[in-house]
Amino acid sequence: MKITQAYTIVCAPGRNFVTLKIVTDEGVYGIGDATLNGREMAVVAYLEEHVIPALIGKDASCIEDIWQYLYRGAYWRRGPVTMSAIGAVDMALWDIKAKAANMPLYQLLGGRSRERVMTYAHCTGKDIDSCLSEVERHVAQGYRAVRVQAGVPGIPTIYGVAKREGERYEPADAELPAEHVWSTEKYLNHVPQLFAAVREHFGHDLHLLHDVHHRLTPIEAARLGKAVEPYHLFWMEDCVPAENQESLRLIREHTTTPLAIGEVFNSIHDYREMIQNQWIDYIRTPLTHGGGITHVRRIADLAALYHIRTGFHGPTDLPPVCLGAAVHFDTWVPNFGIQEHMPHDDLTHQVFSHDHRFEDGHFIVGEAPGHGVDIDESAAAQFPYKRASLPVNRLEDGTLWHW
Ligand SMILES: O=C(O)C(=O)C[C@H](O)[C@H](O)CO
Numbered sequence: 001m002k003i004t005q006a007y008t009i010v011c012a013p014g015r016n017f018v019t020l021k022i023v024t025d026e027g028v029y030g031i032g033d034a035t036l037n038g039r040e041m042a043v044v045a046y047l048e049e050h051v052i053p054a055l056i057g058k059d060a061s062c063i064e065d066i067w068q069y070l071y072r073g074a075y076w077r078r079g080p081v082t083m084s085a086i087g088a089v090d091m092a093l094w095d096i097k098a099k100a101a102n103m104p105l106y107q108l109l110g111g112r113s114r115e116r117v118m119t120y121a122h123c124t125g126k127d128i129d130s131c132l133s134e135v136e137r138h139v140a141q142g143y144r145a146v147r148v149q150a151g152v153p154g155i156p157t158i159y160g161v162a163k164r165e166g167e168r169y170e171p172a173d174a175e176l177p178a179e180h181v182w183s184t185e186k187y188l189n190h191v192p193q194l195f196a197a198v199r200e201h202f203g204h205d206l207h208l209l210h211d212v213h214h215r216l217t218p219i220e221a222a223r224l225g226k227a228v229e230p231y232h233l234f235w236m237e238d239c240v241p242a243e244n245q246e247s248l249r250l251i252r253e254h255t256t257t258p259l260a261i262g263e264v265f266n267s268i269h270d271y272r273e274m275i276q277n278q279w280i281d282y283i284r285t286p287l288t289h290g291g292g293i294t295h296v297r298r299i300a301d302l303a304a305l306y307h308i309r310t311g312f313h314g315p316t317d318l319p320p321v322c323l324g325a326a327v328h329f330d331t332w333v334p335n336f337g338i339q340e341h342m343p344h345d346d347l348t349h350q351v352f353s354h355d356h357r358f359e360d361g362h363f364i365v366g367e368a369p370g371h372g373v374d375i376d377e378s379a380a381a382q383f384p385y386k387r388a389s390l391p392v393n394r395l396e397d398g399t400l401w402h403w
């Protein structure tokens with residue numbers, strides 16, 4: 001089964017998405033996601049200039065060899081642009097293989113390990129009270145797990161909190177990066193109050209998650225982890241930027257709050273030290289940014305040796321293609337933890353169809369061959385690309401701060 005054609009489709013039904021379509025001489029095609037939020041066109045250029053020309057004529061069934069060719073065979077390895085490009089190819093090839101075998105992807109991966117996939121929703125509010133209403137709304141929809149983020153008194157804008165009540169937040173909310181102000185002290189004093197209020201109103205059965213978006217130093221993260229221990233979070237996410245993996249050791253030594261990390265990691269090497277030292281509890285890399293199913297499966301297998309589970313990134317900036325493939329992966333992977341779920345809006349669903357369904361806080365995988373997601377190219381053409389950027393952060397004295 002030879003690859004005869006491959007091309008990218010860039011569209012912005014509400015926000016930017018990059019899709020790779022690979023077509024074979026047998027008429028079977030596959031779809032892969034190449035969306036790297038705020039850096040979309042860098043991946044398009046990498047695919048069009050360096051990957052697609054090398055794919056034409058290759059045997060689409062040789063997923064492993066093509067992966068090795070694009071990764072091991074490249075002088076410049078790793079990094080989000082390269083790994084997202086490889087991820088898109090890999091996802092499309094698994095889609096093709098599963099369609100050719102007339103199987104849903106999860107069957108090809110090894111079959112189901114569970115009936116349904118637990119998800120967590122985003123609950124945000126400008127203050128604690130509006131956050132509590134959002135939690136109530138999501139619990140009424142059936143969610144068993146919620147990520148809770150609230151505005152902090154004295155900080156004008158907090159990333160990850162919707163601008164208006166009942167809305168989603170948009171990570172890439174301006175053509176050029178907006179500038180936010182950050183105060184670690186105000187944040188650290190406020191978050192424990194938020195979780196105390198949520199536990200007081202909703203009891204102890206609901207799973208609670210929180211995302212720090214890399215804003216803390218290791219000792220500050222240790223302080224936050226300890227402070228929220230009475231509210232037993234499901235996880236505290238991305239509490240530090242982790243170029244230095246060893247920083248997780250310090251946090252781990254101080255707190256029993258479980259730690260999730262890695263939505264910006266792209267390779268098993270970004271995790272190796274922290275997995276082998278058991279400094280984390282959940283891996284976050286989505287299939288797109290981690291080189292696809294072939295590579296993320298290896299990270300998950302390494303993690304499983306140390307009781308570490310998956311908790312894939314799934315905001316609206318990852319399109320239904322990535323989410324659809326993730327639902328198959330989540331249905332199969334033995335060490336599944338949870339799946340992030342930020343529902344896409346109607347515009348996105350005009351462009352992408354999917355076969356999985358959402359029920360009672362869970363995803364149920366579909367039975368259509370492949371990963372079950374397709375793109376309507378003429379609908380996509382109605383929504384052209386628009387440059388959009390994530391914000392930057394400065395401390396109150398103007399110092400540029402971490403993501
Ligand atoms: O969903 C999350 O956990 C996020 O942190 C969202 C990210 O900030 C967003 O995807 C950045 O593109």
Ligand SMILES: [Mg+2]
Binds near residue numbers: 213238
């Ligand atoms: Mg996050």
